[in-house]
Amino acid sequence: MLTHHKKTAVAALAAVLLVGGATTACEGGKKDDGGKAGAAPSAAPSTGAPAAGKPAGGAGEAAPAAYLEKVKKKSEEITSLRYTMTGTAQGQPVNADVSLRVKPAVAMSMKMTTPGEDAAAEIRLVDGVMYMGSEGAWLKLDVKGANPEAAKQLDGLGAGSGNAAENPGDRAGDLLGAKDLKTVGEETIDGVKTRHVSGTVTVEQMRASLASLAPEARERQEKSVKKLEGEGITSMNMDMWIDESDHTKQVRTRAESAKGPMDMTMKFLDFNKPADIAAPPADQVLDFGAKGSGQG
Numbered sequence: 001m002l003t004h005h006k007k008t009a010v011a012a013l014a015a016v017l018l019v020g021g022a023t024t025a026c027e028g029g030k031k032d033d034g035g036k037a038g039a040a041p042s043a044a045p046s047t048g049a050p051a052a053g054k055p056a057g058g059a060g061e062a063a064p065a066a067y068l069e070k071v072k073k074k075s076e077e078i079t080s081l082r083y084t085m086t087g088t089a090q091g092q093p094v095n096a097d098v099s100l101r102v103k104p105a106v107a108m109s110m111k112m113t114t115p116g117e118d119a120a121a122e123i124r125l126v127d128g129v130m131y132m133g134s135e136g137a138w139l140k141l142d143v144k145g146a147n148p149e150a151a152k153q154l155d156g157l158g159a160g161s162g163n164a165a166e167n168p169g170d171r172a173g174d175l176l177g178a179k180d181l182k183t184v185g186e187e188t189i190d191g192v193k194t195r196h197v198s199g200t201v202t203v204e205q206m207r208a209s210l211a212s213l214a215p216e217a218r219e220r221q222e223k224s225v226k227k228l229e230g231e232g233i234t235s236m237n238m239d240m241w242i243d244e245s246d247h248t249k250q251v252r253t254r255a256e257s258a259k260g261p262m263d264m265t266m267k268f269l270d271f272n273k274p275a276d277i278a279a280p281p282a283d284q285v286l287d288f289g290a291k292g293s294g295q296g
Contacts, residue, residue, distance in 0.1 A: 064175075064183045064197040070246040071172035079103045080275040083268045085110075091260040099275050107277040126279045138280045139288045172248070175199050175238055177209065187241060189267075194241035194249050202235040203228050232258030247271060 080103075085096045096112045108125045124131040130141045175181060178199025187196050206225050210218050233255045241250040252265045279285075 064181045064199075067183075067195055067197060067242050067246075068172040068176050068240075071240075071242055071248055072176075074246040075172070077272070079272050081268060081271050082273070082275070083266050085264060085266050087262070087264040088260070089262050089264060090257070094264065099277060101275040101277050107275070109275075109277045124277060124279065126277060129279065131280055131285065133280070133284075136284045138285045140285045141288050172240065174201055175240060177201060177205060178238070179205075184239070189241055189249050192243050192249050194243050196239065196241050198237070198239040200235055200237055203233060232256075233262075 080099070080101045082097070082099045085094060085098055087094055093114075094112070095114075096110050098111075099109045101107045105127070106125075107127075108123075110123045111120050112122070113120045121132065121134050128142070131138045132141075133139055175197065178201050181197065181199040184196040184198055187194055203225060206221075206228070210222055210225070236253055236255040238254075239250075239252040240248055243249045248268055250265065250267045253262070254264075255262045
């Protein structure tokens with residue numbers, strides 16, 4: 001059971017980091033061809049049951065960009081958020097409930113359910129340490145000691161850090177660079193009225209945008225692009241549903257990678273509510289690998 005949970009956990013974290021890389025690399029970048037080969041075919045949202053989209057007539061091509069700019073501005077106020085993540089990554093099904101605290105210190109809890117298993121597995125990231133377990137039994141991996149580069153990526157999960165897969169503002173910035181950006185229509189998700197926008201983002205476009213960025217941002221986002229290229233991803237289809245408060249209600253990302261298709265939907269449940277994320281009790285933790293052993 002532990003091995004199966006580990007595979008699911010790896011797939012879930014890979015989805016967080018992969019999608020996070022994509023959502024930052026285009027911010028402030030130049031537009032390029034959004035129709036490169038390699039994008040997954042369009043399909044209906046994989047979670048929830050949105051109503052049929054109402055065509056967006058008369059708004060003009062500038063309307064989608066205006067919605068996304070509002071999302072970016074709104075995201076600057078985010079201190080914590082909670083969302084569900086469902087779909088497939090690296091050939092593994094992913095079904096997770098994630099809580100992320102940005103301030104005063106970044107921390108994340110991801111609870112995963114696996115088909116055929118009664119107990120849910122949980123991953124916690126606290127102070128550069130990853131804990132994985134359930135029902136009072138946890139494995140501990142000091143990510144900072146075992147793999148400093150991976151620790152930088154995990155520390156970058158916070159909204160506002162510039163590498164936040166969960167930060168709706170980063171996703172909005174990514175979509176703004178899509179040449180085929182469009183408004184699909186007005187849809188209702190879980191009783192919430194939303195505006196659905198979509199577009200295709202290519203890795204080539206992401207790389208072309210790097211030259212226009214400040215040195216620090218360029219270095220960070222170049223690593224994100226290399227990660228996507230390493231996975232064999234050439235383009236990503238993105239759909240975003242924005243509510244009347246300029247918050248993102250749902251995001252779907254689809255791509256083809258060397259390890260199989262990625263089709264992830266994140267549904268945002270709340271923003272800026274208290275997120276109590278702490279390390280498990282010490283007497284419930286087994287340290288997995290000595291610090292600096294390279295096990296990361």
